[in-house]
Amino acid sequence: MNEVVEMTAPVAHAASGRIAPDHDAVVARKEPKILVCDANEAAAWGVVLSRPDMVAVYPITPQSSLAEYVAQFVADGVLDAELVEAEGEHSVLSVLHGAALAGARTYTASCGQGLAFMFEPYFRTPNLRLPIVMSIVNRDGITPQCVWGGQQDAMTVREVGWVQLFCETVQEVLDTIVMAYRIAEDRSVMLPVNVNHDGNYLSNGIVRIELPEQAEVDDFLGAPDVNWHAALDPKRPMGVDPLTGGATGPGPALFVGYRRGHCEGMQNALRVIVEVHEEWARRFGRRYAPLVEEYRLDDAEYALVTIGSMAGAAKDAVDAARERGEPVGLIRIKTLRPFPLDAMVAALDKVRAVGVVDRAVSYGWNSGPVHQETLAALQYCPHRVPCLSLIGGLAGADLTQAHFERAIAETARLLVSPCPREPVWLNAEDR
Amino acid sequence: MSATPTIAFDAARCDGCGHCMNACVSAKSSDAHRAQPRIQILRDDESGRWGIAQCRQCGDPRCASVCPAAALEKGDDGIVAWDGERCVNCLICTAGCTFGGIAFSAAEGHVVKCDQCEGAPQCVAACTRGALRYVTTANLYNRWGDLEDLFVPGLGGCQGCNTELIMRHTLRRVGSNTVLATPPGCIPGMGSVGYNGMLGCKVPVFHPLLTNTASMLTGIRRQYKRKGRNVTALALAGDGGAGDVGFQSLSGAAERGEQILFICVDNEGYMNTGAQRSGSTTYGAWTATTPIGESARGKTQDAKNLPLLMMWHGCEYVATASTAFMEDFYAKLEAALDASQRGFAYLHLYSPCTSGWRFPSASNIEVARKAVETNFAVLWEYRRDQGLKLSRDIEDPAPVTEYLKLLGKFRHLDATQIAHIERHVAEQAQVLRELARMHPREGRQVVGHQSDLMAVDLDQ
Numbered sequence: 001m002n003e004v005v006e007m008t009a010p011v012a013h014a015a016s017g018r019i020a021p022d023h024d025a026v027v028a029r030k031e032p033k034i035l036v037c038d039a040n041e042a043a044a045w046g047v048v049l050s051r052p053d054m055v056a057v058y059p060i061t062p063q064s065s066l067a068e069y070v071a072q073f074v075a076d077g078v079l080d081a082e083l084v085e086a087e088g089e090h091s092v093l094s095v096l097h098g099a100a101l102a103g104a105r106t107y108t109a110s111c112g113q114g115l116a117f118m119f120e121p122y123f124r125t126p127n128l129r130l131p132i133v134m135s136i137v138n139r140d141g142i143t144p145q146c147v148w149g150g151q152q153d154a155m156t157v158r159e160v161g162w163v164q165l166f167c168e169t170v171q172e173v174l175d176t177i178v179m180a181y182r183i184a185e186d187r188s189v190m191l192p193v194n195v196n197h198d199g200n201y202l203s204n205g206i207v208r209i210e211l212p213e214q215a216e217v218d219d220f221l222g223a224p225d226v227n228w229h230a231a232l233d234p235k236r237p238m239g240v241d242p243l244t245g246g247a248t249g250p251g252p253a254l255f256v257g258y259r260r261g262h263c264e265g266m267q268n269a270l271r272v273i274v275e276v277h278e279e280w281a282r283r284f285g286r287r288y289a290p291l292v293e294e295y296r297l298d299d300a301e302y303a304l305v306t307i308g309s310m311a312g313a314a315k316d317a318v319d320a321a322r323e324r325g326e327p328v329g330l331i332r333i334k335t336l337r338p339f340p341l342d343a344m345v346a347a348l349d350k351v352r353a354v355g356v357v358d359r360a361v362s363y364g365w366n367s368g369p370v371h372q373e374t375l376a377a378l379q380y381c382p383h384r385v386p387c388l389s390l391i392g393g394l395a396g397a398d399l400t401q402a403h404f405e406r407a408i409a410e411t412a413r414l415l416v417s418p419c420p421r422e423p424v425w426l427n428a429e430d431r
Numbered sequence: 432m433s434a435t436p437t438i439a440f441d442a443a444r445c446d447g448c449g450h451c452m453n454a455c456v457s458a459k460s461s462d463a464h465r466a467q468p469r470i471q472i473l474r475d476d477e478s479g480r481w482g483i484a485q486c487r488q489c490g491d492p493r494c495a496s497v498c499p500a501a502a503l504e505k506g507d508d509g510i511v512a513w514d515g516e517r518c519v520n521c522l523i524c525t526a527g528c529t530f531g532g533i534a535f536s537a538a539e540g541h542v543v544k545c546d547q548c549e550g551a552p553q554c555v556a557a558c559t560r561g562a563l564r565y566v567t568t569a570n571l572y573n574r575w576g577d578l579e580d581l582f583v584p585g586l587g588g589c590q591g592c593n594t595e596l597i598m599r600h601t602l603r604r605v606g607s608n609t610v611l612a613t614p615p616g617c618i619p620g621m622g623s624v625g626y627n628g629m630l631g632c633k634v635p636v637f638h639p640l641l642t643n644t645a646s647m648l649t650g651i652r653r654q655y656k657r658k659g660r661n662v663t664a665l666a667l668a669g670d671g672g673a674g675d676v677g678f679q680s681l682s683g684a685a686e687r688g689e690q691i692l693f694i695c696v697d698n699e700g701y702m703n704t705g706a707q708r709s710g711s712t713t714y715g716a717w718t719a720t721t722p723i724g725e726s727a728r729g730k731t732q733d734a735k736n737l738p739l740l741m742m743w744h745g746c747e748y749v750a751t752a753s754t755a756f757m758e759d760f761y762a763k764l765e766a767a768l769d770a771s772q773r774g775f776a777y778l779h780l781y782s783p784c785t786s787g788w789r790f791p792s793a794s795n796i797e798v799a800r801k802a803v804e805t806n807f808a809v810l811w812e813y814r815r816d817q818g819l820k821l822s823r824d825i826e827d828p829a830p831v832t833e834y835l836k837l838l839g840k841f842r843h844l845d846a847t848q849i850a851h852i853e854r855h856v857a858e859q860a861q862v863l864r865e866l867a868r869m870h871p872r873e874g875r876q877v878v879g880h881q882s883d884l885m886a887v888d889l890d891q
Binding site for chain 1: 632634648649679
């Protein structure tokens, strides 16, 4: 306990003192180590526990304190990893490509413009089947100039082929980062994983969390298993990524094989994500819905669909509505890629209308990306479910319980009147 | 293997007197027969110059490799020896040799070839004009020739391309405990990573992105170092992958002092994709994107001096080299490899492009040499603790026009453009002269023509 407190930021020092004043007593009772921190620090602790060989970082708001925590942990010897302070996000991920091909377990974090700049190697990462874990501290995109939270970054890259997990709470961020390595390195998956946590909401929101024991995490994760399929190693010489043949020779079949294998890995990930979350619950006592969370859904007539940290305020709004007798529930998507079709259909099938709240925009569709995903899933539902798009929380705008109460009211209206084509802009009147 | 002796021939000094052939006949004849000379001096009717047909004592003798009876063998003394006990007189060796170095002698009844008269070649002694010299030679080959060529035979480079030469020599020297990065360009384009599942070389090799070579090598080198393995991280990149779109990652890795050997093979443009302009393309040059037309006369900017930019990063080692000066290149490769164990090492190779620069493929070395002799490309090296040293005397260079006139890409130049290039070349030389003057330490001075670099007279 002592070393944990010493390694954390000043704010955590003070707060830890309040939460667990008697450190020795805590240890003696074998109670979990307690931290009071934001999700950036929690993510950094998740990295420490996962023991990566190499971490490469480049600072960007609102990820910067995460990069600082990791650097401090390396400086303090808490994390025994190679730290590469690269000259930009493009190189950050490129360094990890090289490291992973040499067998390293790796980590980085970025967001927003950083992710945009990183796109070239980002695009290649899953195609090389490199099990890199990367936090995205979700940030909206410029222009207008903006350093605030939003999910436009992650939503924009959802077709690139990474596994995309979205966390609701600070504790879930830490736990999911550790779990992400098991998912990424599973030999039936072998894909990079983005662990998303909302900028501002989670990156700066300080709460109490529990820190798993290192030995238990070691046992849970096992040794890195990274480059058995493709290596740059003089002991196993091979050419990585030679040119394929285009329209002639074995080109098309080779290329299709890559894409198809990638799709299969994605589908395998659905199973592995569930298994890993179940094992996590068994070992560490914290249970998360691995794919799609259903909240007060079984007896609901309609529901909100949410993703990320907004589910907290949304659940409060659902509770308040239930108090008033309104039959509303909530669906939270944790896994966006691979898309959890069966789990999503099962959830949607329980209600007669849904309102999807997005923190990003799908411009050409005049709605939100998760709205589009939900519409696609509804194709597989036995009955028709009207589906409203609501967009809010852009550029750090607050999504309060009041916003969700409005979202609930707009969704309830779908039971009696046609679904509007226009999205509802939740913060349009906020000044 | 140490340097071994051979007989060097200088056509410019030969007047075809034939004394050497007579001396050879005298030396090799016996009472039984009059020998056929093992050296033949022949006139090339076209050029009017004299040529030589004599055994070169090749390092990897073709005559020996085609001999079905193992009658020819290269010995430790460097001599390719013929064994009459084994020879079956099939004469295949005479077809195998490119140099006319082994021939059938009817009088003697078998093939004959030069054996250098047990260290005292009579032909050399008989030559009064200095056209024949008995020298140690092929130092490069003798030092490195028995190292494995780690690229596959038959890389698909353009005819006469020097880049393949650089690649093979580099990897031969650097060895197999290496991870090789070849960003998109001519180097992977000729198949070094491979096509369709066929590999191009025998070490782990990969296409980085055009943009991230030094970054990927950073991860590789650091991970192996972490695991206690000293794996060489080697880049063979073009000037675009090094200095244009690849420059950010290159600069970052150099600034961090990553332990990487980064070799830029500079052919002054995007030659693999059809000869488009790069930041390394020199002023006035035609490229596919700096064409010649009514209102355009080639590139309107000077090239960026990438090796100097790298020097200012404070790298462990930075040097420029040319394929026309291979001994110099090898010395720098050696230094760069050593430096890459401690920090960032950058080698910049000037490599003329036969197709993109528009000159005959047979003239590549000549073009490369002329670039250096005119100061168009200056050879120097920089060590962080010793500063910059010129590798070669740059005073009294040959006129730049001697270089420009060799190249089709400069055919359109007018007097103003030529004056601009002459001024720029002089300015660059002056900058380097000043930088070298700031660090007046004893340097390795390599002066003179390539033949002087390649050979040291035994009797000196």
